[in-house]
Amino acid sequence: MRCGVPRSLRRRPVQLSGWAPLKALLPVACLPLFLGASLHAAALAPGAPDSPETGGTLRLTASSSGGTLDPQISYVHITYQMEAIVYDGLTTFAKTPGPMDRHAIPDLVEALPAPEDGGKTYVFHLRHGIRFSNGREVTPDDVAASMRRIFRANSPTAGPYYSHIVGGTECLHDAEHCTLSGGVIPDDTAWTITFHLTHPDSEFFDRLAFQHASILPADTPPHDTGNTAPLGTGPYRIASYEPNSGLVMERNPYFRQWDAEAQPAGYPDEIRYAFGLDPEAAVTAIENNQYDWMLENVPLDRQAEIGSRFSDRVRLIDQMVIYYAALNVNLPPFNDVRVRQALNYALNRKAVVIYNGGPAVSLAACQMLPTGAPGFEPGCAYTKGASPEHPAPEWKEPDLALAKKLVAESGTAGQKVVIVTPQSGGSDAIANEIRSTLTDLGYVASVRPITPVIEFSYIQNSDNNVQVGLTGWSADYPSASSFLQTLFSCATFIPHSDNSINASQFCDHKFDALMDRAAEVSLTDRKAGDALWAEASRALMAQAPAVPLDQTRRVALMSSRLHGAFDTPIYEAIFSQMKLRRAGDQP
Amino acid sequence: MNGPVDTAPPGPWQTAFRALGGNRSAMMALAVLVLIVVLSLIAPFYAHDIAHTDPFRANVAGSFMLDGRAVDIMQANDNPLHLGMTPAGPTWRPSAYMLGSDSQGRDVAARLLYGGRISLLISFSAAVLCIVIASIVGILAGFFGGFVDMVLSRLMDIMWAVPVYLFAISLSIVTISDGLKIGPFTIEADNLLIPIAIIALVYMPYAARPIRGRVMALRNADFVMAARSLGVPRWRILLVDILPNVASSIVVLAPLMAALALLTESALSFLSIGVQTPTASWGTIIQDGEGLIYSRPMVAIAPGLAIVIVVVALNVLGDGLRDALDVRETSKRGT
Amino acid sequence: MAGDAPLLDVRDLSVSFRSGGRDVPIIENVSFAVCEREILGIVGESGSGKSVTAMAIMRLIDDPGVTLRGSVRFRGQELTTLPQKAFRTIRGREIAMIFQDPMTAFTPVYTVGWQIDEAIRVHERLSKAEARARTVRLLGDMGVPDPERTANRYPHQLSGGLRQRAMIAMALSCNPALLIADEPTTALDVTVQAQILDLLRNLRTDYGSAVMLITHDMGVVAETCDHVMVLYSGRVAERGPAAAIFSQPAHPYTAALLDSIPPLTGPRPTRLPSIAGAPPAPLERPPGCAFAPRCHYAHAACDILPPLVRCAEQEVACVLPGEGKALPPRMTERVEA
């Protein structure tokens, strides 16, 4: 369901310091959009917007590539972001600036169908005339084949996102003979695809919008295509790819814009991604206009510099991300709810905010739903003068006295606590802050940094007996369930497994039931559903299986020639909407 | 004359020490080293009584007094976007944040002193351990030859075939997440023994080879042959004839190995696979400073300079020793 | 021997080096002359300053702490003040030198022929082929078998004798007027030694070169030299025609040296007489006669440095002849030259 925060889980140590402060609204999403202004492009490349800003080569940089290009396999942000303009699903998320909690909109289909059969059946009407980059039209068969391929190619989310399609569970266990014959029914004459689900799913459209449900040609091989990108329908196609040096995207000659919000036509003629530059170097290179945009956040020590020298070239982009410390509810001392609450009370989130770049880019978190997520209601149970029963509107300051009292009641002071953290500057520092806090509370605390790639699964495996594990989580699509249900339901705790995303090992059937009800209500009444999710969030924090730390904003630096309304939630940036000033009209 | 130093008092050693004492630069290097060791030994005193700070405790939300007014340790910027928190810069006053603060609000000067303890401890211990292992391996291989030599030499071949730093990094990454488990004993990942052992191990072949060569030469030397033909037991030849004669080679290696160990330790810590938080070494401080190199370069520059000074001093001392003991250059270093 | 001016005229040559703030004299006021085609033997124990004298003449001592005084005239030209560059045209061309240890005197990484070619070509404008031809001829002249192949061999591939022959060939490559041979036979075994000495002896006829033969071996001098100079502790002890000195040494040191030659004929003595003690180190040199501490005849007068005085055919730095207590002629039979 969502990609974990170690977004660049790849080869580089994850900088848990991607966090950027939230606080103000700022230019982010407020630019007017004037795209799709012209469907009658003239001398331009076919499918390109008729605008003086069309054309040019966009130069992007990232410290490393995202590995496989297979959109149904890849599960890293860099590829997700890049392939948003290469592939389309039946649905998609709006590729325009706007609030964070927008749900999926139709993409390859004419409209979002109304649920039938109590939410278990959907009939999608495929758009006519949309072509893959080889010129072949997208047919209902391609859709059915792509759905089968999710299982056949072992997509990571096949189980959690798509196994409720009728026949999905069978496919999961026997991918080679996967037909989904009862679950996805293409109809060439009506040009429709009918989906049957085993149970209603309020997030079905969102899941279809995720990249793993990209629609690919039916003859795409049923295995990870690796460094070769399958054909797509978006405005660009991937022309060449060297995972250790770079990637080039060029226009898809068969692309014609069908919906300016779902898949707008692109401005640059060519997009080049260079891999291998670390963020510090990338900032310098962009300052010097050697690149236009970088994947990573601007490193903390450069933020002051770019803030003062290039404030007009900085974008702060809200992210639906939450950083937290998972507390193992099955191991002492955190098997005592009072200790978990005590740590929540005691941790100075002001320090956490400072570590992550200060209030401009980091927002202290008090609950496991990030600000802006569906179902989010402001409220902080663990700050001075607040309690789970009487939450304050926001976090103000730690309450060390209360925390010490709770610890004293629990009688656990003096116990040993080991904090496991990914080994990278930002998280190290926060782990150190938590260590100091635990020491103040009377524990014998120490920090154990672990290689980032391993840490994420290490803290999940109950065999490793991790007491406190630092990690973060960001949603694949905006939904409350992708935070609360994924991270804290009984179903996501799998003992002795590296894949047990519920690192707190929290399992409360009453809480599960509450979430199920919220999901059910959301099907028909989003508002009522969201209210229930908010209630679930409060219920969760009363049990405090984790210490929410903060939510960050992305600090993006642009070259002086880059502009445009390209920032959007989920994808963060839509490369097709990046416009390049010509040499003559540099500001 | 090339005789066993059997009964003779350490005549050659005395002359060597006298020669070393007469070497001005070597003596200066020694003085610098002693000074730095003393400085790092008084680290707790400095931190507690002069700077009044706990260099291991994060303190980002705090402030300190400078010229009678409170200064935030982490300072917000007044650029239009309020972007970036910058740690306090050097005050150049020993009373508080003389060299400024790092990104966790800790006093860099105090950390530098504490870091020196760890860096020096690791490099000196690693050098000693390395030389002990290397001497054992080198002497065994050189003295017994044959099968023992073959096994040990092949083992060293394997170690040689991997660039030192890659070797050290591999070992560090393997041990860093879960420590080292040897039978019933567990060495925690943050135990200093781990970097010490790793560094000692990777440089072992570098020290063992010259020792082995020296022992082999000695084994065939006249006086050893003579002792053998007289029926002196092998262990006695080893102890009485060989060991004292390789001792000078070994002694000369020590400061050079310590210099290499210091550089390696800092590199490992820089890649955050050496010394583990909250312990600080010069390498970890450079690593802390990496994120501040553009705004507060002093955090990375100060420990870097400290490393350079110590390594220069060790090298000068090593040169002096070599000249004094009249041993040809034998050592190598990594990149 | 020669009627006109000597080929090499050395006057009051002193070499000293600074150590611990003091000037330490290595050789003091050494004077001698070498005439055309003459063979002069310079004899002394190790440390007596023989090699330093040779090096000083060749100006091969370039230690900045060393000072050199006195005059060295070659064919009337003062060498000590000659600029280095000008001196280089003399070195190797006019005055050549061969060294004690042929094992180490060749650069190990070049062939012997290459090194002789180099010596030729540095002084004469010759093509490589011409130089090589001369090299081969020289090697042949020196009695090197199969000179062409030998020229292409590396020093370590040759035996000691061959190497010394090659070394002499190199020294003779530009037909020098003077050849300084610094212990040329010490490192060789006896038979080869005799051959090499033969070679040296014939140089004056074959090449017209004078030879300055430095050795510690009186026997070698006896076999080879016209004139002899005996050095002791950096000072001239005695010098003069070989025949005179061998028949009637005037300096007790010379006499002692002569006594230590093993007789070539007759029964070998069970133990050769040797001089007790060792020559003084330069710093501990007594102000008077340096040999006095080891001398049987030492007495009060020896505390003053004795000047070089003429005594029969030779000159000697000893008070004895002046006191009328000249040493007796040698009892031993003259060694056949």
Added chain:
Amino acid sequence: MLKSLLQRLGQTVFVLFGISVMVFLVFFATPGADPTARIAGKNASPATIAKVRQEYGFDRPLPVQYATMMKKLFITQDLTSYANRGEKVVPEIIKAAPVTLSLATGGAVIWVVVSILMGTVAAAFRGTWVDRTLMAIGLVGVSIPVFWLGQVANLITQARYHDTWLFSWVPPLGYVPFSESPVGWFKALLISWCTLSVLFIGVYARVLRSDLVTVSGEDFMRTARAKGLSPSRVLLVHGLRTSMITFVSLFGMDFAQLIGGGALLTEVVFGLQGVGRLTYQALSSLDLPFIMASVMYSAVFVVLANALVDVVYLFLDPRVRDGR
């Protein structure tokens, strides 16, 4: 000759085998190294995990896994990464090799030229202030941690003084292939070359000087002077040439290590995607196929270079030639 060649080959194979087995065993002994969960993706269902485990053969006995990996690495060359799905390992290494080669070669040119100059000049002016200054510089060079020097160099050329005429030509960090733009290649690497060479300049100048000083006391140097050669010819043709033997053997070892990935700190600091950095990344992401491939690569290079040095040695030193 053939025998010694075969012997050498045998040794090489033995060394490679030893290293690979060590790497393999150490990897599987590392806690949390099981790559299955990472390959399957975050929050994958147990069914997917089981499938991945079976697909990648993680359920088979270790010797079988080892054999399969070796086969995929050396014979079919289609070994794929555990961390980057679908990424073939061998081509990546082959692609990274030119970067490392460029870095090492350029650095080597600089350090050889500069150190020969420094060493020779110092030896020629032995005992003077020139000598002492040069050797002090060399000593400092040896003592600077290369990653720190790189950082400082970056700070100066990329940030602090990037806008001055002195460094405005410095391109962003990263590699530009020679085939793409020779000038760009040169500019992109120049600072890293200098940084890399500082250490070696120090080492080599010192070694060379001390060799030259030792050599200058040798008889053959005196012979050369007595021949009437100019001091420069004596120093260069006779002294330097002879000292080159040690120099070259040292160079061979160091160069091999650099080519084999030993320059990883420089590569990391300067953002050069070379073999060293690749290996470092593979190590930090515990990507066994990559670790295996790059360690094998570097071992092969080191062993090869050692053999090459032996050959060069034969050319340089006639004494060794006969010794064999």
